[in-house]
Amino acid sequence: MKCPFCSHDDSQVKDSRPTEDGAAIRRRRQCEGCGARFTTFERIQLRELTVVKSEGRREAFDRDKLQRSLMIACRKRAIDPSRLERLVSAIQRQIETSGESEVSAATLGGMVMDGLKALDSVAYIRFASVYKDFTEAKDFEDFAGSVKDIGSK
Template sequence: MKDSRPAEDHVAIRRRRFCPACGGRFTTYERVQLRDLTVVKKNGKREDFDRDKLSRSIRIALQKRPIEHERIDQMISGIVRRLESMGDSDIPSDTIGAIVMEALARIDTVAYVRFASVYKNFQAADDFEEFVHELRPPAPSSEDD
């Protein structure tokens, strides 16, 4: 027996299943995958794209931030769909990082800075200060009339 319905992020099918051998019930999630993606690292190394690895890094950046889990899942699904629809199965890691930073910047600036600190390999407090300074809009100039 199985019960199927769309998952919360509306890009997966959630199925409740029953094992006739042991009588246990379990849930599976099925997602449409447009193509197999390969991540091309900066050093030229290639590895299969791992949605779970992407999800973990985003969730670490968003840890203890007031963002609902459903919104995070939707963001991750959107990033994956965007990567799959780029037309090429080889995706540079820089491209993935830039897309993630763009998505995080829209929902939480603290998570954006956290992710950037790892992605851009900040080494000192000055790196943070410079990055955050770039985020701030320029102060309005007070011109004397």
């Protein structure tokens, strides 16, 4: 494992333990070159996943990008980070177990919307504003009205 501080190629594992949800192994490492310590996470990956964008462009599925998007939508909300981590893991697992190596961005966005709807209505609306490309205040008003309808059923 390459050191993030000095780019030395060798590091020694000092400690390994499973994460809280058991979906990954957390490893503390020490660089053989500069002695700095850093943490890595090892996760099971069933297959290489590709996201097909709406214009047809393909890019590798990036778990960290998904997690950053969720964190932005949930910024300043009282949501436990471990719940976001579980949501990201559940979405990734759902994609991997679908049997397909490619997933459309629309399908992925729908999975995120479903997860956020169950988690927090404000985060759900924030994510939808980007995902559905709201262009004016009326878009927010209409969408928020539909969310209110969902919550009252």
